[in-house]
Amino acid sequence: MFKFPCKQTNTKIKSSGLLFFLFTILVGAIAVNSGNNLVYLTFSVVLSFLILSGLLSYYNQRNIEVIINLPDMIFAGENTTISAQIVNKSPIPKFFLTLEVLNKKAYFEEIDQKSIKTLKIKFEKRGKFTLESVKIISTFPFNFFVRSRTIRLKRDVVVYPQIKKVALKIRAKTGQSNNEISRLVKQESDEFYSIRQYKNGDNSKIINWKASAKLGKIMVTEYTSTENNRALIVLDNSKYLYNSIEEFENTVIKVSSFVYECYKSGTKVSLISEITLPFAKSTAHFKSIFNFLSTVKLKDSLPIKKIDSAILPEDIEYV
Amino acid sequence: MYKDARIYTALLFILISIMFVSLTDKHFLIAAAILILLIPIEGKIKNNMLKKTIEALPLIYFILAILLSLELFYVLSTLLIIVMTAKFVLEKKARDYYEIFIVSILLILLTSVSTISISFVILLYLFLVLGSLMLILSQFKENIVLSRKLVLFVSAFSILSMLFALAVFFSIPRLSLGYLHGINLRANTQSGFSKQVVIEKGKVDLNNQIVMRVVAKNFTPPLYLSGLHYAYFDGRKWKVENGKQKLFPIFQTNNFGITSGMAKSTIYLEPIGSDTLFGPEKFVGIRGDFLYLKTNQFHDFFTDFTYYKTIKYDAFSSIPGKTPIVTFSITNAEYRQYLQLPELSEKFINIAKTAAKGKTNTEKIHSIVNYLKKHYTYSLNPTAQNIQDFVINHKSGYCEHFATAFVLFARINQIPARLVSGFVTSEFNPDGEYFIVRKRNAHAWAEVYDPKNGWVRIDPTPNSKTPMPSKISLFLDSIKMSWYRNVVTYNSAKQMQILTSVQRGITRTGLTINKSLELFKTMINKWRLISIIVTGVVLLFILLRKEHPYQKKVYNKIVSLIGDDKMASETLVEYAKRKGKLKELYPLITQYYKIRFSKDVDFKKREKQLINLLKSYSK
Numbered sequence: 001m002f003k004f005p006c007k008q009t010n011t012k013i014k015s016s017g018l019l020f021f022l023f024t025i026l027v028g029a030i031a032v033n034s035g036n037n038l039v040y041l042t043f044s045v046v047l048s049f050l051i052l053s054g055l056l057s058y059y060n061q062r063n064i065e066v067i068i069n070l071p072d073m074i075f076a077g078e079n080t081t082i083s084a085q086i087v088n089k090s091p092i093p094k095f096f097l098t099l100e101v102l103n104k105k106a107y108f109e110e111i112d113q114k115s116i117k118t119l120k121i122k123f124e125k126r127g128k129f130t131l132e133s134v135k136i137i138s139t140f141p142f143n144f145f146v147r148s149r150t151i152r153l154k155r156d157v158v159v160y161p162q163i164k165k166v167a168l169k170i171r172a173k174t175g176q177s178n179n180e181i182s183r184l185v186k187q188e189s190d191e192f193y194s195i196r197q198y199k200n201g202d203n204s205k206i207i208n209w210k211a212s213a214k215l216g217k218i219m220v221t222e223y224t225s226t227e228n229n230r231a232l233i234v235l236d237n238s239k240y241l242y243n244s245i246e247e248f249e250n251t252v253i254k255v256s257s258f259v260y261e262c263y264k265s266g267t268k269v270s271l272i273s274e275i276t277l278p279f280a281k282s283t284a285h286f287k288s289i290f291n292f293l294s295t296v297k298l299k300d301s302l303p304i305k306k307i308d309s310a311i312l313p314e315d316i317e318y319v
Numbered sequence: 320m321y322k323d324a325r326i327y328t329a330l331l332f333i334l335i336s337i338m339f340v341s342l343t344d345k346h347f348l349i350a351a352a353i354l355i356l357l358i359p360i361e362g363k364i365k366n367n368m369l370k371k372t373i374e375a376l377p378l379i380y381f382i383l384a385i386l387l388s389l390e391l392f393y394v395l396s397t398l399l400i401i402v403m404t405a406k407f408v409l410e411k412k413a414r415d416y417y418e419i420f421i422v423s424i425l426l427i428l429l430t431s432v433s434t435i436s437i438s439f440v441i442l443l444y445l446f447l448v449l450g451s452l453m454l455i456l457s458q459f460k461e462n463i464v465l466s467r468k469l470v471l472f473v474s475a476f477s478i479l480s481m482l483f484a485l486a487v488f489f490s491i492p493r494l495s496l497g498y499l500h501g502i503n504l505r506a507n508t509q510s511g512f513s514k515q516v517v518i519e520k521g522k523v524d525l526n527n528q529i530v531m532r533v534v535a536k537n538f539t540p541p542l543y544l545s546g547l548h549y550a551y552f553d554g555r556k557w558k559v560e561n562g563k564q565k566l567f568p569i570f571q572t573n574n575f576g577i578t579s580g581m582a583k584s585t586i587y588l589e590p591i592g593s594d595t596l597f598g599p600e601k602f603v604g605i606r607g608d609f610l611y612l613k614t615n616q617f618h619d620f621f622t623d624f625t626y627y628k629t630i631k632y633d634a635f636s637s638i639p640g641k642t643p644i645v646t647f648s649i650t651n652a653e654y655r656q657y658l659q660l661p662e663l664s665e666k667f668i669n670i671a672k673t674a675a676k677g678k679t680n681t682e683k684i685h686s687i688v689n690y691l692k693k694h695y696t697y698s699l700n701p702t703a704q705n706i707q708d709f710v711i712n713h714k715s716g717y718c719e720h721f722a723t724a725f726v727l728f729a730r731i732n733q734i735p736a737r738l739v740s741g742f743v744t745s746e747f748n749p750d751g752e753y754f755i756v757r758k759r760n761a762h763a764w765a766e767v768y769d770p771k772n773g774w775v776r777i778d779p780t781p782n783s784k785t786p787m788p789s790k791i792s793l794f795l796d797s798i799k800m801s802w803y804r805n806v807v808t809y810n811s812a813k814q815m816q817i818l819t820s821v822q823r824g825i826t827r828t829g830l831t832i833n834k835s836l837e838l839f840k841t842m843i844n845k846w847r848l849i850s851i852i853v854t855g856v857v858l859l860f861i862l863l864r865k866e867h868p869y870q871k872k873v874y875n876k877i878v879s880l881i882g883d884d885k886m887a888s889e890t891l892v893e894y895a896k897r898k899g900k901l902k903e904l905y906p907l908i909t910q911y912y913k914i915r916f917s918k919d920v921d922f923k924k925r926e927k928q929l930i931n932l933l934k935s936y937s938k
Contacts, residue, residue, distance in 0.1 A: 016414075016417050019421070020421070023421065023424065027424070027428060030428065034432065035493070035608075035810075036431060036432055037488075037806055037807050037808070037809050038430075038431035038432070038434070038435065038439055038806075038807070039428065039431045039432060040488055040491065040493075040809075041431070041439075041440065041443065041484070041488050041806065042424070042427050042428055042431050042443070043491075044484040044485070044487040044488040044491065045443055045446070045447060045480070045481070045484040046424060047484070047487055048480045048481075048483040048484040048487055049447070049450075049451075049480060051483070052476065052479065052480050052483060056476070092472070093466075093468040093469070093472055095455070095458075095469075096458055107460065109459060109460070109464075110464070110466065110468070110469065112468065139458065140455075140458070141451065141454070141455055141476070142417075142451070142454040142455070143413065143417065143454065143457075143458055
């Protein structure tokens with residue numbers, strides 16, 4: 001949730017406004033020329049209409065607060081739902097506000113206390129970037145002016161790498177293509193381990209409906225095998241291993257997709273790369289892995305030594 | 320037949336626009352009725368050919384109107400109404416609502432130069448309400464919700480806008496270059512007054528329409544407002560002297576023939592389609608927003624232009640005895656002019672001589688007036704073909720017959736006389752303190768020349784019955800007068816007057832504040848000693864109201880009886896309760912409270928009781 005205190009405004013007169021302005025001048029000229037007070041009165045009304053519409057257009061964007069809610073995890077290439085909320089802090093209602101976030105627009109017709117609209121935004125690339133600003137545009141009240149107010153935002157948004165459907169290849173070279181790997185493919189065993197709250201990505205088959213009904217929130221059953229599942233993943237970002245950036249990007253996507261599978265199945269994951277993240281399966285841990293994967297770049301360093309039990313990007317394939 | 324709110328708003332808005340133009344001609348209300356009948360087909364015309372035809376209707380009408388040479392006002396008004404109606408009937412986008420709005424302003428402009436009705440401002444307010452609502456609603460992209468807040472918002476906006484417009488109206492500098500004195504788009508002028516005075520057969524209709532309002536504090540009813548004087552009569556009509564086009568090049572002051580001591584009257588003259596200016600009797604000076612004035616040998620005033628809007632001016636009349644005499648000395652040639660006679664029959668001359676009995680001119684004049692009033696009757700449908708026919712045969716006519724007959728009778732008897740046309744009124748509105756002059760008050764009378772007093776008014780017309788207006792109509796007219804005074808005739812002079820009074824007000828307020836401060840200072844100096852004493856007394860009183868030291872002692876004693884750890888926030892009861900001694904010490908504490916807080920007169924007696932009680936507890 002972000003509140004934006006800084007603002008920049010910009011007003012453009014529309015063709016209808018320009019015509020009305022010229023028309024006002026014409027009426028004024030007739031009034032001066034005729035000396036007829038009823039023409040003066042008409043001119044005064046037209047002029048007040050123009051001036052007050054300018055003022056209203058200004059006040060229509062005052063005393064409002066924009067709140068934007070971003071989801072916990074944003075993955076590249078996926079439609080991300082953002083909720084945009086405009087809170088009217090003054091008793092005067094606001095009308096016809098368009099909120100522009102990352103070139104996507106949400107139109108608010110009447111804002112009473114607060115109004116919420118959702119926007120679907122697709123981030124094309126992984127990475128960490130700054131959401132510079134959001135813009136409020138309005139033609140209120142009479143479509144004479146387009147007034148836009150830029151609300152500056154110093155907010156870092158982390159877009160995780162794209163997620164694709166992946167599976168592990170069967171390692172032919174070693175008999176011990178190990179328990180971990182085979183277990184990883186298998187999601188659950190029969191042995192009960194614990195009950196925990198449902199988290200995004202959990203298989204719906206493991207939802208414990210009885211417990212959910214009792215506790216009033218969705219709960220899932222964990223099994224011992226899941227608890228013991230471990231995956232050590234290695235992502236080597238040495239530039240000597242890749243022929244192109246695209247190849248490296250593809251590798252990052254594979255690793256991320258696999259990590260995501262592990263996250264969904266509740267498998268403990270440890271990542272070895274530039275940094276080493278120990279085995280864990282908490283959401284915070286996975287967020288740390290994804291954070292790293294969203295910003296990881298090729299490095300001028302020697303490749304990492306091979307670890308037998310580790311899962312390498314080559315072991316992962318798209319389904 | 321469900322239509323959304325914006326359609327109905329547009330409908331009402333167009334109806335209001337039509338009502339504007341109907342202020343000038345009620346026939347335009349037919350267009351409003353047609354528009355209402357068109358509601359069922361609104362937005363339902365899908366056929367492209369039909370759509371194009373409707374769109375082309377204004378152009379077709381315009382070409383036809385030009386070919387038929389219709390009156391410009393009607394052509395333009397009808398054209399604009401057709402444009403709005405066509406826009407209303409066809410399917411509309413936001414742009415169409417905006418165009419309806421612009422066309423409506425054009426219609427208002429057209430009305431504003433051809434009407435002075437007070438309803439204009441009421442309609443203007445409705446225009447603001449509906450116009451702003453229509454333009455706002457036209458921007459809704461989804462379903463329109465005419466919420467209470469939106470309605471309130473629009474109402475507040477329109478009120479604010481109207482107030483702002485009024486502020487602009489009164490403060491905007493009046494830079495009238497005077498090129499357009501109202502436009503005669505439509506011959507909507509008040510008649511009743513004609514420069515031509517012709518004695519002929521014909522019915523006269525009385526009309527109650529107001530042509531003038533006069534603020535004349537120095538005059539009592541009936542108020543005679545002269546317009547034109549006539550000297551030459553050809554037997555059928557009086558010759559109009561349009562004047563010598565005498566220019567008054569006094570642009571800055573606009574004061575024409577004004578000297579001190581004259582009686583000032585302010586005249587609000589409706590467009591009468593004439594260049595004649597009217598003023599109370601002996602009207603010799605004028606002040607107004609004119610570039611120049613014209614005058615003739617009779618000192619009649621004519622405007623620089625025929626006005627088609629309400630004009631306001633001050634007329635200055637000479638008051639016998641007060642004003643330095645403004646004489647119009649008559650030369651021999653003029654004297655002869657005022658004795659001019661057309662070809663008259665002997666019978667007519669005989670009647671004139673019979674009517675004028677007496678030795679002096681005054682006696683003769685009275686005798687002629689009495690004769691005319693006695694032997695002739697007032698009629699609005701005279702059958703006399705000419706003045707001789709009136710005097711000899713028919714003997715019934717209206718003011719022009721009587722005044723002409725009098726002038727001729729006087730001249731036959733060698734008394735210089737002339738005819739005056741103008742208005743006479745007795746209708747005084749006490750609400751606004753002004754005279755109301757209606758079309759029906761158009762009048763003609765005579766003036767005779769007296770070497771001592773100059774021209775003296777003689778009205779030989781018998782009195783006719785004048786209906787008295789009701790109080791309500793007088794009240795309503797006073798509102799109208801206020802509209803004329805403050806809006807229609809608002810000018811740079813009035814603006815300056817307002818600014819000056821505001822300036823004076825500010826200065827006066829400043830002076831009052833200054834005076835009050837001075838007074839305050841003096842009071843402080845003068846009453847310093849007294850104020851010190853008063854402050855001392857007040858302080859003493861406050862101190863005396865404080866706890867008596869003895870009471871404090873008793874209090875401390877009670878506290879020590881309860882214990883030694885009383886908290887500052889605790890009362891005695893609370894403290895005793897906490898220490899478990901409330902039951903035991905209750906009588907003592909209540910007794911103390913009674914003395915401490917009650918307003919008992921027998922304080923000493925109670926105090927003794929308390930001390931005794933305390934002693935018993937101490938033991």
